[in-house]
Amino acid sequence: ITDQCPGGPPCSDVSRSCRDSENLLCVLLDDGGFIITTNQDDQVGDVGRFFGQVDGHLMREMYNERVFRREEAYDFQASCKKEAPKVASAGSRVSFVPRLNLAEALNLQWWTTNAAWAYLQQNVYGILFSTSSTMAEELGEQETTDENVSCVKLQHEYYLGPETQLYWTSDCGNCTRTMAARQLRYSNLLLVVADPLCDSCDNTALIQEPQKNNPDQCTVTPRYRRGPEKCYDHHPDEDASHCGAAALTAPSLFATSVQLGF
Numbered sequence: 001i002t003d004q005c006p007g008g009p010p011c012s013d014v015s016r017s018c019r020d021s022e023n024l025l026c027v028l029l030d031d032g033g034f035i036i037t038t039n040q041d042d043q044v045g046d047v048g049r050f051f052g053q054v055d056g057h058l059m060r061e062m063y064n065e066r067v068f069r070r071e072e073a074y075d076f077q078a079s080c081k082k083e084a085p086k087v088a089s090a091g092s093r094v095s096f097v098p099r100l101n102l103a104e105a106l107n108l109q110w111w112t113t114n115a116a117w118a119y120l121q122q123n124v125y126g127i128l129f130s131t132s133s134t135m136a137e138e139l140g141e142q143e144t145t146d147e148n149v150s151c152v153k154l155q156h157e158y159y160l161g162p163e164t165q166l167y168w169t170s171d172c173g174n175c176t177r178t179m180a181a182r183q184l185r186y187s188n189l190l191l192v193v194a195d196p197l198c199d200s201c202d203n204t205a206l207i208q209e210p211q212k213n214n215p216d217q218c219t220v221t222p223r224y225r226r227g228p229e230k231c232y233d234h235h236p237d238e239d240a241s242h243c244g245a246a247a248l249t250a251p252s253l254f255a256t257s258v259q260l261g262f
Helices: 041-046 056-064 108-146 253-261
Strands: 023-030 036-037 068-080 148-160 163-169 176-183 189-196
Touching: 036 041, 056 068, 056 163, 056 176, 056 189
Parallel strands: none
Antiparallel strands: 023 036, 023 189, 068 148, 163 176, 176 189
């Protein structure tokens, strides 16, 4: 792809090759935009991922230049993890404020009785409610982790576009990035060659996996299920002579006698 383009960038220097991984990015994508192989050593672990999550700038450029086309699909029967409820910790609202007069203040028995009762009440309350609070937190975490709720998700699906061979340049302000893409004949693969990513280029990732979404039902284009053109209620090779013959099976006389005997 670098040697056969008609004199334009990135082919102005025909000596450039995908073996030069420091100065040239080469990546092989399938028709959905997922990485098949790459010449970048730091992207070997990204094989199998959507290319828009690895190089969002280049994937966005290919979409704008119609190398890829994008379609939106809503899943109205998706499931999402239940969000944890916001719980604010608070102390007990039950408190006892004793009334104190001068006679009781001078009575040592009153002080001893109330001190013992307050100590006992505090310990009993701590044992009972600390255990129940811990159990409630554990059950709440388990329900939040295991329980799913119904939701709507939006997924962006990418497909190969009408442009099968393209060379173009993207101006990122402080730098210029040259890119080339070509569909491989008799396959669903796309070879992409580009300059390394500039720091001034917008490399915001493109998300392909379904994301939670709450669309306005009045603005969403309905998708109707297409029915068959004709009813397949009969086939010439089907033998229907035995259908319903199970009802004509005679009961066993021996089995009936045994059941009546016991």
